[in-house]
Amino acid sequence: MTYHPIDKLCVVIPMKSPQRAKQRLANRLSDSGREKLALSLFDNTLAFFQQHFPMLDVLVVSESLDVLNLAQSYQTNTLFDDGAKGLNGALDFACDWVTKSGYDSQLIVPSDIAVLDPEEINLLIHAAQKAQVVIAVAKDGGTNALLTSPPDAIDFEYGKNSAAAHKHHARSKQLICRSVHFTNLALDIDHSEDLEAAVLRQPERFKNWCSCFSSAVKEHHYA
Numbered sequence: 518m519t520y521h522p523i524d525k526l527c528v529v530i531p532m533k534s535p536q537r538a539k540q541r542l543a544n545r546l547s548d549s550g551r552e553k554l555a556l557s558l559f560d561n562t563l564a565f566f567q568q569h570f571p572m573l574d575v576l577v578v579s580e581s582l583d584v585l586n587l588a589q590s591y592q593t594n595t596l597f598d599d600g601a602k603g604l605n606g607a608l609d610f611a612c613d614w615v616t617k618s619g620y621d622s623q624l625i626v627p628s629d630i631a632v633l634d635p636e637e638i639n640l641l642i643h644a645a646q647k648a649q650v651v652i653a654v655a656k657d658g659g660t661n662a663l664l665t666s667p668p669d670a671i672d673f674e675y676g677k678n679s680a681a682a683h684k685h686h687a688r689s690k691q692l693i694c695r696s697v698h699f700t701n702l703a704l705d706i707d708h709s710e711d712l713e714a715a716v717l718r719q720p721e722r723f724k725n726w727c728s729c730f731s732s733a734v735k736e737h738h739y740a
């Protein structure tokens with residue numbers, strides 16, 4: 518098995534405009550609730566990398582100037598993408614920036630992971646020493662982290678069952694690919710059940726969105 522050292526790594530965080538985020542929660546949260554949830558998860562992601570991985574450069578790609586301003590307050594690099602080509606288009610644009618800026622590797626982390634765990638990120642980076650593509654699989658078969666060396670090792674195909682699609686791309690290019698299943702990294706917040714799972718892990722942090730929870734969860738945690 519080839520040893521593939523990680524030298525210069527850039528973390529890429531895509532974030533759509535909060536106004537159009539968390540659509541799958543539209544039947545459970547008000548518009549301002551969805552916006553606040555998206556921004557709170559994004560802010561938590563920025564704070565996490567600043568606190569636990571200050572040695573890593575971060576790039577935020579978004580069509581929202583408010584999002585890019587918030588990112589700059591955490592001293593990240595920022596890239597405006599108009600969002601016309603969706604998540605994959607924004608990531609192609611970001612990947613181009615990362616490659617041209619001389620990074621050897623890229624770690625894409627969406628801005629809606631409920632609980633980020635430094636140990637899991639360290640394991641992911643460690644796995645990339647022996648694989649050009651490392652995929653942290655989401656609870657629904659999506660891709661919740663994607664570490665590629667070089668950054669443009671594979672095409673991005675985020676969407677339904679993207680973990681399998683990314684694995685397929687890596688295999689078809691004869692790249693070494695590792696899929697990992699981490700408890701925290703698997704939980705991005707898409708549906709109300711995901712918020713319920715998040716509250717079991719961090720009740721205080723997620724209590725503001727309890728209007729979204731089933732009454733059983735509310736009674737159990739906030740009686």
Ligand SMILES: Nc1nc2c(ncn2[C@@H]2O[C@H](COP(=O)(O)OP(=O)(O)OP(=O)(O)O)[C@@H](O)[C@H]2O)c(=O)[nH]1
Pocket residue numbers: 531532533534537538539540541542578579580598600601602603604607626627628629706707
């Ligand atoms: N820059 C950018 N980021 C995006 C775009 N679409 C999605 N994202 C980000 O990609 C990650 C995964 O997004 P999704 O789960 O598809 O979208 P979401 O807003 O979290 O939820 P839904 O609206 O319910 O799909 C989140 O960090 C989003 O903010 C886009 O068009 N541009």
Ligand SMILES: O=C(O)[C@H](O)COP(=O)(O)O
Pocket residue numbers: 627655657658659660661674675676677678679680705707
């Ligand atoms: O992981 C993906 O491919 C996209 O982010 C969509 O997946 P999701 O349904 O888990 O958000």
